[in-house]
Amino acid sequence: MTITYAVLLRGINVGGRRKVPMAELRELLTGLGHGDVRTYLNSGNAVFSSTETDEEGLASGIEEAIESHFGFGVPCLVRGGPYLRAVADACPFPTAELEAKQLHVTYYSGRVDPERFAAIDPEARLPEEFRLGDRALYLYAPDGLGRSRLAEELARPALNKGIIGTSRNWNTVVKLVEMTGAADPATG
Structure with missing residues (x-):
C-alpha cells in the first residue's frame, strides 16, 4: 500500500x-x-x-x-x-476568523507533556495563547510570529530538550493537508 x-x-x-x-x-x-x-x-x-x-x-x-x-x-x-488532517481538524482556535499569520502549528518529533511548558504563565502573554495537541502545539499570535514574545519563550532550548519541533503557519498547514490528499481541514 x-x-x-x-x-x-x-x-x-x-x-x-x-x-x-x-x-x-x-x-x-x-x-x-x-x-x-x-x-x-x-x-x-x-x-x-x-x-x-x-x-x-x-x-x-x-x-x-x-x-x-x-x-x-x-x-x-x-x-x-491523515495525521496532518487530524491536527488541522483539532485546532482549538477559530481558524475561519483568524488570518493565517496569526495561527501556527509546531509539529514535534514526539509527545509533549504539559509539564514541559508549566513554567510559562499563560496570563502574562495574553492575548497570545498556546494549546497542546497530538505531537503538536497550536500558537495564536495576533501580531504574527515575528513579533510574538510567547513564540520566543516556547522556542527556548530548555523547553525543547530531547525533542525536534518545527513550526508552520496556518496556510502551510492547510496546504500540506491538501497536498497529501487528506482533503481540506476544518476551517472553524
Whole structure:
C-alpha cells in the first residue's frame, strides 16, 4: 500500500544559511525511491509517496541523505496525510476568523507533556495563547510570529530538550493537508 507523507525540514533557507534548493530536495527524495515528490514554498516542505510505514525510519533516511548531499544536518519530521488532517481538524482556535499569520502549528518529533511548558504563565502573554495537541502545539499570535514574545519563550532550548519541533503557519498547514490528499481541514 502506498502512503502519502509530508516531510518537514527544520531551519533551512533562513538568512542565507543551510541552503536546500527545492529542486535538489525533490531530486534527493526521488533518488531515495519515493514517488510523486512535490515541494511547497522554499522553507522545507515536501510531499512524497512511499510503501514504507515507519515515519521515523523515513525521517532518518532523509536526514542522512541531506547531510551526505548538502554537507550539513537538517532535522526532519515525516507525517502522513491523515495525521496532518487530524491536527488541522483539532485546532482549538477559530481558524475561519483568524488570518493565517496569526495561527501556527509546531509539529514535534514526539509527545509533549504539559509539564514541559508549566513554567510559562499563560496570563502574562495574553492575548497570545498556546494549546497542546497530538505531537503538536497550536500558537495564536495576533501580531504574527515575528513579533510574538510567547513564540520566543516556547522556542527556548530548555523547553525543547530531547525533542525536534518545527513550526508552520496556518496556510502551510492547510496546504500540506491538501497536498497529501487528506482533503481540506476544518476551517472553524
